[in-house]
Amino acid sequence: MAMTLAQKILQMHTDEEVREVGQIVECSLSGVLANDITGPLAIKSFRAMGAKKVFDKDKVFLVMDHYTPQKDIESANQVIVSRKFAKEMGITHYYEGGCAGVEHALLPEKGLVKPGDLVIGADSHTCTYGGIGAFSTGLGSTDIACGMVLGKLWFKVPASIRVNIEGAMPKWIRGKDLILRLIGEIGVDGALYRALEFGGSALKDVDVEGRLCMANMAIEAGGKCGLFPSDELTAEYCKAHSNPDPIALSADEGAEYERVVTMDVTGMEPVVACPHLPENTRPVSELSDITVDQVVIGSCTNGRISDMRDAAEVLKGRKVAKGVRCIVIPATPAVWRQAMDEGLFEIFSDAGCVISTPTCGPCLGGYMGVLGDGERCISTSNRNFRGRMGSLESELYLSSPCVAAASAVTGVITGPDKL
Amino acid sequence: MSFTGKVHKVGAHIDTDAIIPARFLVTTDTKKLGEACMEGLEPGWVNRVQEGDIIVADRNFGCGSSREHAPLAIIGAGIKAVVGHSFARIFYRNSFNMGLMLLEVGDEVEKIKDGDQLEISPETGVIRNLTTGGEIRIPVLSSMMQTLIDKGGMVNYVKEQLKEMGE
Numbered sequence: 001m002a003m004t005l006a007q008k009i010l011q012m013h014t015d016e017e018v019r020e021v022g023q024i025v026e027c028s029l030s031g032v033l034a035n036d037i038t039g040p041l042a043i044k045s046f047r048a049m050g051a052k053k054v055f056d057k058d059k060v061f062l063v064m065d066h067y068t069p070q071k072d073i074e075s076a077n078q079v080i081v082s083r084k085f086a087k088e089m090g091i092t093h094y095y096e097g098g099c100a101g102v103e104h105a106l107l108p109e110k111g112l113v114k115p116g117d118l119v120i121g122a123d124s125h126t127c128t129y130g131g132i133g134a135f136s137t138g139l140g141s142t143d144i145a146c147g148m149v150l151g152k153l154w155f156k157v158p159a160s161i162r163v164n165i166e167g168a169m170p171k172w173i174r175g176k177d178l179i180l181r182l183i184g185e186i187g188v189d190g191a192l193y194r195a196l197e198f199g200g201s202a203l204k205d206v207d208v209e210g211r212l213c214m215a216n217m218a219i220e221a222g223g224k225c226g227l228f229p230s231d232e233l234t235a236e237y238c239k240a241h242s243n244p245d246p247i248a249l250s251a252d253e254g255a256e257y258e259r260v261v262t263m264d265v266t267g268m269e270p271v272v273a274c275p276h277l278p279e280n281t282r283p284v285s286e287l288s289d290i291t292v293d294q295v296v297i298g299s300c301t302n303g304r305i306s307d308m309r310d311a312a313e314v315l316k317g318r319k320v321a322k323g324v325r326c327i328v329i330p331a332t333p334a335v336w337r338q339a340m341d342e343g344l345f346e347i348f349s350d351a352g353c354v355i356s357t358p359t360c361g362p363c364l365g366g367y368m369g370v371l372g373d374g375e376r377c378i379s380t381s382n383r384n385f386r387g388r389m390g391s392l393e394s395e396l397y398l399s400s401p402c403v404a405a406a407s408a409v410t411g412v413i414t415g416p417d418k419l
Numbered sequence: 420m421s422f423t424g425k426v427h428k429v430g431a432h433i434d435t436d437a438i439i440p441a442r443f444l445v446t447t448d449t450k451k452l453g454e455a456c457m458e459g460l461e462p463g464w465v466n467r468v469q470e471g472d473i474i475v476a477d478r479n480f481g482c483g484s485s486r487e488h489a490p491l492a493i494i495g496a497g498i499k500a501v502v503g504h505s506f507a508r509i510f511y512r513n514s515f516n517m518g519l520m521l522l523e524v525g526d527e528v529e530k531i532k533d534g535d536q537l538e539i540s541p542e543t544g545v546i547r548n549l550t551t552g553g554e555i556r557i558p559v560l561s562s563m564m565q566t567l568i569d570k571g572g573m574v575n576y577v578k579e580q581l582k583e584m585g586e
Contacts, residue, residue, distance in 0.1 A: 024561040049577040124485065124509075140485045140513045142573050149577050154563045156511075189479060193508050224508055 002254035004160040005227045006195035009135040009249070013118045021159045021258075029059070030117035030134075032147040035103055036064040036075065038122035039082040045145035046085075055151030057090045061112060061121075063103035064096040066360040071367040101332025101358040104128035104216060104300035109332055111242025115230035115249050120147050124219045125300050125382065130196075131212030132237065133230030133249045138219060158224045161191055162257040164200035167266035172416050174310065175210030176302060176380065176400035179217045179226075180271040181263060184281030191223035194258065197251060198228050202265055208237035209306040216301045217382050220278040270415050272378070273398040276386040284403055287413040294377040295326040295408040296389075297401050298356070299363045302380035303331025305338050307401040312344040314405035314416050320352040321411030327369045329356040353408075365390045378407045421540035423549065424473040424499050428533040433460065433476055434483035435510065439492040452488055453495020470497040473539070475531045477503070481510025490514040500539060502546065504528045515564050518572035522546065527555045541565065 001019065003011065011018040013027035032054075034042045039062055054060045062082050067075035079096065086094035093112060095101070104125050107113045115133035119126065124138035139147075147153050163182060183190070196218045198211070206214070211228045218226030228234070229250035238246035269283040297303075297311045308330055320326045328348050330336040336358060339345055348355050354369075361368035363381040371377055371390035377397070379389065384396035397413060406416040437459035439452060446452065457464035474493065480503040481489060490513050493501065500520040514521050520541065531537070536549040544559040560568075570576040 022558065024563050026563060045574060048574050050581060051577070138485070138509070140487050140509055140516065142487060142516045143512055146516075146573050146577050150580060189482070192479065192505070222508070 002252040002256070004195065004255045004257065005133070005197050005229065005249065005251040006135060006158050006160050006225065008251065009116055009118060010155055010157060012116055018157055021157055023157045024154050025157060026152055026154050027118055028152050029120060029147050031059050031061055031113060031119040032144060033061045033063065033103060033107070033119065033121035033123065033126060034144055035066055035123055036068070036079050036082060037066050038141060038144070039085070040078050041141035042122050042144040042148065043081060043085050045142045046148055049145060049149055051149040054089045054091065054148045058092045059151070060089070060091050060148050061093045061107060062086050062091055062095070063106055064100050065103050065106070065358070066364065067366050068100045068359050069097065098333060101335070102300045102303055102360055105303055105331035105335065108132055108212060109241055109334055111238070114238060114243045115234055115246045120144060120153060125216050127218045127223065127225045128212050128216040128300060130215035130218065130225045130227040131208060132234050133228055135225055135227065137225050156193070158193055158195045159258040160195040160197045162260045163196055163198050164260065164262045165198065165202040165206065165265060166200045166262060167202055167264040169202055169205040169265055170268055172270055172402050173265055173268050174400040174402060175206050175213040177268065177271045178206070178263065178265065179214040180273050180278065180281050180398065181268070182261065183217065183221045183273070183278045184271065186221055186261065188220060188277055188279045189222040191218065191221040194223055196221065196223045196226040197257070198226065199251070200262070203228070204233070207306060208233055209304045212304070213301050217278070220382060270400060270403045272403060272413060273384055275384055275395045275397065278382070278384060278398060284399070284413060284415040290397070290413045291376065291411055292324060292378050292407055292413065293375045294369060294371065295324060295404050296329070296362050296369055296377060296379040296381065297327070297404050298329025298331060299360065299381035300331065301382040302401050303329055303335065305335050307380065308335060308339045308344050309342070310401040311405040312347045314402055314419065315351040315353070315409065316347050318351055318409045318419070320408045324408055324411050325369065326351070326353040326408040327356060327362065328353045329361060329368070330358055332358050362389055364388065378404050378413060380404050420542070421538055422471065422499055423536060423538045424471045425469065426473050426475045426531055426533060426535045426537055427467060428475045428531070429457070429460065429477070431477035431504070432479045432482055435481060435486050435489040436483055438481065438489040439486070444486065444488055447488070447491070449491050449495040451495070452492040453497065456492040456496035465496050468496050468498065471499050472497065473537055474498055474501045475503070475528060476501060477528060478505045480506050481514070482507035485509045485513065487513045487517060490517040490519040494519050502528065502531065502537070515567045516573035518568055518570070520568050522557055524555055524557055530555065
């Protein structure tokens with residue numbers, strides 16, 4: 001049978017024959033992830049199962065990223081649970097403090113996930129690793145506990161939606177614009193149960209960090225995962241990130257897709273998602289009367305070095321508008337260091353930005369930039385549900401770092417070409 | 420093994436906040452959660468339910484958060500199975516992991532009315548409507564799903580696996 005990328009990767013991890021959509025197969029896991037919020041719940045289930053050890057101490061990843069450094073007593077106590085567990089189990093990849101970065105930026109960067117892997121995480125944005133051709137998906141805490149104990153789990157073989165990206169890529173269009181446009185077209189449950197599989201002639205113009213950003217938001221369309229082929233760009237990325245020998249992977253010719261969506265990017269304008277759903281998308285030029293109080297550039301969607309460079313390119317020699325807070329959050333310690341070495345912090349500082357240490361922080365309304373009543377923010381993160389970044393009376397817009405940085409300069413939602 | 424139960428019908432996109440509102444998440448006790456089942460949909464909803472009844476839902480049942488309290492509340496209310504047009508992905512997994520049977524029937528769901536008596540045979544993939552005499556055929560529940568239901572959920576399943584492995 002000609003296989004989709006999703007079917008192919010599941011087949012690589014099971015002895016059963018993958019025959020059809022909807023079939024349940026038991027698969028071996030390449031990695032199991034939890035963070036400071038979800039870790040303690042999974043650990044509770046782990047204990048209830050009577051388990052004494054994890055299936056592989058090198059394949060369980062614990063990243064204390066949502067409230068790092070710990071923002072209050074409760075979050076500090078949560079980290080203690082995971083820290084003790086990691087020590088007891090001898091977990092190799094436990095990250096906290098100066099070693100911790102936003103999990104979905106950290107794992108690919110450290111080479112802990114590679115093409116063809118099957119990874120589960122107790123975080124809905126675990127789907128990010130599809131950007132390098134790994135099947136990865138978010139689950140509840142009992143599933144994660146089971147994965148930690150047995151190293152295997154059941155999966156339903158998903159139908160796939162093929163998304164072809166065609167045409168000539170405009171200067172200021174990034175992966176973020178493409179995924180927002182797609183979610184706008186198919187809706188927040190447009191890919192329910194399904195795998196999104198990306199292809200097309202313009203894929204070569206979306207770098208791996210852009211692909212990670214797009215796969216990250218597959219869940220915002222209800223998707224199980226968002227998958228990219230593992231091609232030359234993937235190989236280059238992997239080699240630079242501790243994976244010298246990545247496999248090449250693509251869907252078979254003649255694989256069956258439930259639906260094919262084609263997006264021609266020629267002449268495309270940057271896209272912004274308006275409150276309070278990621279599907280409420282508009283071209284940036286239609287929002288030029290929307291003022292902002294805060295700008296956030298970071299998160300597991302857009303906190304990588306290319307995002308920092310994009311923001312710096314726009315902010316160089318410019319100032320953040322009076323009365324606007326612009327918070328820049330490099331997603332990992334390595335991104336932070338690289339941004340500093342490249343002189344990007346000088347640009348951000350000169351512009352009047354706040355430069356944070358790596359954290360999920362404001363993306364989920366945790367800390368480090370929470371919104372008050374009636375405040376409005378444009379953010380490079382992935383969810384703009386009501387109250388996501390703070391007050392139920394606040395408003396959140398989503399965009400690429402290019403648009404977010406340009407908006408910081410003008411104080412209204414602005415495309416970078418308008419500066 | 421087949422079972423019969425009375426149908427309680429609910430609409431589309433019933434989210435986990437409707438199934439069990441956040442204010443009831445102070446416990447993980449199945450019975451207590453069951454007392455508040457569907458409280459976010461209609462206060463006192465659960466009073467109509469008899470042990471062994473069946474929820475029949477329209478599309479995307481269980482959307483929203485990944486809280487495992489949602490399937491637990493349904494189990495705690497005495498519901499034996501949920502027949503739905505479709506289910507939200509994480510809810511689907513969480514349900515079987517908690518030991519709640521879900522059966523996906525697509526548009527056939529329209530053939531079932533509130534108050535109907537259903538006879539469900541998961542092994543043969545047949546749902547018989549005893550009230551109307553109609554029949555819905557569905558794919559047979561996979562052995563993995565049936566195992567999870569039989570064991571009463573994922574925690575028990577893993578416990579037994581560990582025993583078999585001699586740990």
